[in-house]
Amino acid sequence: MTEQQNRSDLDDDLAQMVIGLGPCTYLLLLLLGLVLLFPFLEGGIYARTLLGILFSIVLLVGTFAIKQTRRGFIFKLGLALLGVGLQWAALWTESLAILHVAGMTYAASLAVSFSGVFRYILKRGPITADKLHGALAGYIMLAIVWSFVYAMVEIVAAGSFGPGQLDFREPGTFFKLIYFSFTTLTTTGYGDVLPLTNHARSLVMIEEFSGVFYVSVVIARLAGLYPSTQVQ
Template identity: 30%
Template sequence: MTRQDNFIYLTFSLILLLLGTSLAQQFFDDSVPRLVQSAIIVTLLVAVWGVDSKDFVLRKTFIFPLAILFFSFFGAWLDDAGFDQVYLLLLLSFLISSALRTAKQVLFTGEIDGNKILGAICLYLLMGLIWAVLYTLVQLTFPGSFTNISTDSAWFTLFPDFIYFSFVTITTLGFGDISPLLPISRFLVYSEAIVGQFYMAILVASLVGSHMSNFGANNKLPKNIPIKSETADKVTHKQAKQ
């Protein structure tokens, strides 16, 4: 993995995370979604930390089964012990650090190419996931913070619903099937909408600015090439005839 193609892996990991969570919620019981999410989080971890370090140890194939089992059993122990918030805080820290590393490489850093565009998409998806974790934490801490959300569910059954709600909010669609009730949940909702709109504005400005800068650099005339005027050409042609 190089800096020219590193966001391809992160893109597929994020899409797999979203798709796998939805499929697990749709077709399986509560135990399977936790295993699926644990496996995909490991894949996401490898993809993100590979952005700057192509020799990271978790890229070795034989590590994957052990890492998946570790995350699954550790997550099950936390849930059984009543420490859902601890698991979510660990996941939140990981997603925030991943978003910061991605933003550092993507925004306002040189020429825009296909890899940078993929990175910008990944950063947008990471922001949606960060707010989904925040919503889940709020619901677990203050039951009844949102409408149409169960008040006695584990985090891994709430998380898929909040992923949906988060991306509906960050894109300002606002379907209204889930809505905030408490002041803290309302604050998170409108702050996500604001951040999502500002991100799109900053991203567009970055893309346009980079394009104009590259366009100006490619069309700049070399300083050492003399520019002949039309009058000088006529004088030279007249002298040649004489």
């Protein structure tokens, strides 16, 4: 077999992996849909209801996406259901206190789902489409988890992020933190949202490090896609 044929076979295999389907594929599509639709679903009770449904589905799909032990599954499902319940309670009662608790539960649920996806993509075995999509889904989940962390910091210490005070009763406030988290994780740093206190800056530095670490580990794991070949 020639080197050109080897390369052609590898390209075909990679194309097949990219377009394949799996549980993490649906999780990735939901997360992308959440990011794209979020700005349109913050004003009005009906829009926020749709956003709540989408968030609820993300949590539940994240629970079922990865194979796990029975105990781990029960824990993840319980945490996800608690987050969903608190979210809907906050939505219908319009209670900021319940919403804050729901946010902490959401962050914990997404963090647990992220850890499961991260272990899954690092697991020994062939690289599949599901693992590739899981790597992308994990990256998005990591950014959203950090946005919840920043929201909790801002709630505890108002003025940690700016410019201007962030009011979570106003539509679009939380999405600003999601946007800030993505620009931080990717080290883009546009500078239109800023950490204004030292404790906020310390968390931002950790997120920057976690983003670089995640990408480097995933690249190292996926390097096996192109094994070295020898021309006979």
